[in-house]
Amino acid sequence: MDSSRNIYKREIDFRALALTSPEFAKRLKSNDQLDFSDPDSVRQLTKSLLERDFKLVVDLPDDRLCPPIPNRFNYILWLQDLLDTSSRTGTDQYDPNRQVLGLDIGTGCCAIYPLLGCSSRPRWRFVATDIDSKNVSSSRKAVSDNKLDDRIMIMETKPNDPLIPVDKLDVDRLDFVMCNPPFYESEDELISSADAKSRPPFSACTGAAVEMITPGGEVAFIESLIKQSLILKTQVLWYTSMFGKLSSVSITVQKLFDNGVNNWAVTEFVQGKGTRRWAVGWSFSDWRPRSDVSRGIASLPKHLLPFPSHYDFEIPGRHTGSLEHAISKIGAEFSPLRYFHYTWYTKQSCIGYAREDVWSRKARRKFAREQHDGEAISHDEKALDVLTAALGFRIDLSLQADHSVDVVIRWIKGSDQVLFESFCGMLKRKLTEEVEV
Incomplete structure (x- = not known):
């Protein structure tokens, strides 16, 4: 990833942010630190970053997961790199005239990925789905408040619907699919995971069970996406997902191997001193992304990394x-x-x-x-x-x-x-x- 595009490659300067956001300034402590144990303070950080850095205004429900902006933006930047470096132009350069349509599975309370994607790429459009009616309602409001109704469509789906609802999308092809699935397979796993590590930033936000827990956890969720991708194949250029556990990356890549997929990409998102997330992407086309985009996890065993391009x-x-x-x-x-x-x-x-x-x-x-x-x-x-x-x-x-x-x-x-x-x-x-x- 071109580090010059990552505006969050360094720790966020809370004092500088407070100078641009009076509401955030009220939440800042005297030592210029933020109380991450306070959900309202964390929500205000997200809202202030969106307004300052992306000119986006959102309301965040107090009973839904609060999206950490640096981490979410890193995912968008990686998607941009995947598309730019697997383009038929072959130049690895951003094409400002290229029309892009993506699907965000499980868009959450404010359609954060579509908002970030559309604010940074004028030719991008999104369809975003969610099975939670409250998330659908608040995301539609966020899209409307930011006058992006013509570029982002929010769709409510059912738990048993296909992750990629092709019958409802009314499109021939998608440039990418993205998702940030629930990490945990049960409430017990969620609690034990929280007890085993120090509290990360943003964890104070209260997420609903539907956003954090899914049967079988994230691996089972992505296995369902892999199965559907084997049917749709080139109807989607890149299938991608974020992961909360590094072990899930190895399992997922092995499943891709087992199903004959030979064009894949892995990466790591690092923000701050402790927050790490990972992502895997795969494609049934033979347009190869750049090596730094596809081989972004140094700790992964070499046989799980794609061949250098x-x-x-x-x-x-x-x-x-x-x-x-x-x-x-x-x-x-x-x-x-x-x-x-x-x-x-x-x-x-x-x-x-x-x-x-x-x-x-x-x-x-x-x-x-x-x-x-x-x-x-x-x-x-x-x-x-x-x-x-x-x-x-x-x-x-x-x-x-x-x-x-x-x-x-x-x-x-x-x-x-x-x-x-x-x-x-x-x-x-x-x-x-x-x-x-």
Whole structure:
């Protein structure tokens, strides 16, 4: 995640917030600290942050869960990164013209995720569901109060309804699904968990049982989402969920493995000194997110992390024309390849696609035999459908002070990591072989 977009990467300055919010100033103690054991103080913190940082005004019921803004905003930022770095443009950049539609499952008392998402991305729209009628009512009011009725629709669902109510949504496709399921499977687990650790910030807010407890806990909840995703598949680009327990991440990733899902992402949300949450996302498309977006839990066993989508190496510098030589060499290697297309979209970056392995010795020998036998290259062999390409890549070159060239190959599309590794190995060999001689 680009840290410059995370306005809460440091501890919240309560004194500075008090200067912008008289109501929050009333709650601040003389030592500029907040009494987190007081539900009213915690609710006021949330309201003041929303107003100052997002120009959002909300009422928070005193008998429903109070959403911690930094944690919720981190989830939105990660979703933005997932979409930006698995886009068909291949540039890993935010496209301000891209229309995005997301589903928030269990939106809570004020539709916090849709509000944050719409306030930070003008082209985003949401459908938000909840099974609690009071949450539905208060969320609709929050949406209306902030004049976002044309971008956020709140829908009440039943406990036995599918988590993704496709029959009611009246849409062909969703860009993402997000949820923050109840962490606990029983009231006893909730109480024992609270007793086992010091009280975290925001815990003073009184959450209703429907918001905090679900049969089987968060793992069972997400298992239901996985089952439905196996039916809907590419009707949703990214299925995602937040977790309250790190152990749930490992269990969920293993379930994805067991069901043949090979494009997934994990991350960790850290706020303050003790509050940690985790998230998992998975997709049935083969557009690969950037490594820092998909491999965001350092403590997770390596076999549970997705394959890196970056490969980098250095071409040692020999002369001032090292960069131009590398670009020329890439062109010389790529131009003869059939079922292969690439374009330089900047002077030092190109994006390309291949229908299959067309660079290996075996593929080149096959091509040579066909040429020898008089088989002409057809127009179809020169053309390439990006959507059916087995490999999509971006190559970024940068000249260093010692005239060496740094090469980064970004895996942007494909399901076969061996194919990506083969391509990277070929390119490294071709670009460095003259230097090594």
